Amino acid sequence: MDQHKTPHESVNAMSQTTLVYCDAPSTDYIVADQSLLPLTTCKADLHLHTTHSDGSCTPIELIDHVVAHTDLHVIAITDHDEISGAHIARDYAQGRGVDVIIGEEISSREGHILAYFIHERIAPGMSARDTIRAIHEQGGLAVAAHPYDWMVRSLGRYGLMQRAAGIQPEWAFDAIETLNSSLFPRYANVTAHQVATRLGLPMIGGSDSHQLRTVGYGYTLYEGRNASDLRTALRHGRTSPAGANWSYTDLAVATGRLVQRVSMAGVSLALRSIGLVS
Secondary structure, eight states, X not given: OOOOOSOEEEEOTTXXXXXXXXXXXXXXXXXXXXXXXXXXXXXXXXXXXXXXXTOSSOHHHHHHHHHHHOOOSEEEEOOBTOOHHHHHHHHHHTTXXXXXXXXXXXXXXXXXXXXXXXXXXXXXXXXXXXXXXXXXXXXXXXXXXXXXXXXXXXXXXXXXXXXXXXXXXXSOOSEEEEEXXXXXXXXXXXXXXXXXXXXXXXXXXXXXXXXXXXXXXXXXXXXXXXXXXXXXXXXXXXXXXXXXXXXXXXXXXXXXXXXXXXXXXXHHHHHHXXXXXX
């Protein structure tokens, strides 16, 4: 997905607000004192997977692709229940013009939760409430991932609207993912947007990419220069989701790879059960 790197306008389909963002390569922002740079509306893909969970690219391949073929300024590696790939990506990205947020897509009992700005892995299998608490204890941000996705266990089925409401909610989310490029049918994003609006929570977008071809399809727009500015924007509700859905070809490729992984896992389990592998 090579993209022209010149300034242009983008319309946020959710809010119908015209936004101007800078497509200049991130390397333009490597200076001794970033505080001297003017703020611009930048792009962050906040939902990406690598081979450290169920993605098809390594962390290094992902960084090389982002730098060479996208206009993203910030990315978050959010492997399922794992952060080792995110650490590798962050170290490799140093000096390459893209900020990497240490993230994790955590499998709570009520659904997937995205953690950002954490430094230690958070175990799956806890309640959503305890998972959010564990994220906040690390100083991280907790985001409801694709809450109305019908294909996986999702928070919307377990009362997101009620449990995330109020001054002291049971589920104290910092934001909701309202644009996930992988979702079919697309009403799941619309519902998430409506719920986030009613709850008064910030919104983010991400590609949910498990392959390089869809990196940057979904993203979050924010005013700033780097990941630290993105964190501030999220805290103050100054983010906007934007982008496009995967194509049917993208979906077919991803489905084929998933079937292949499941098949190989089944073969491996059968071989272990008869003692041919340990």
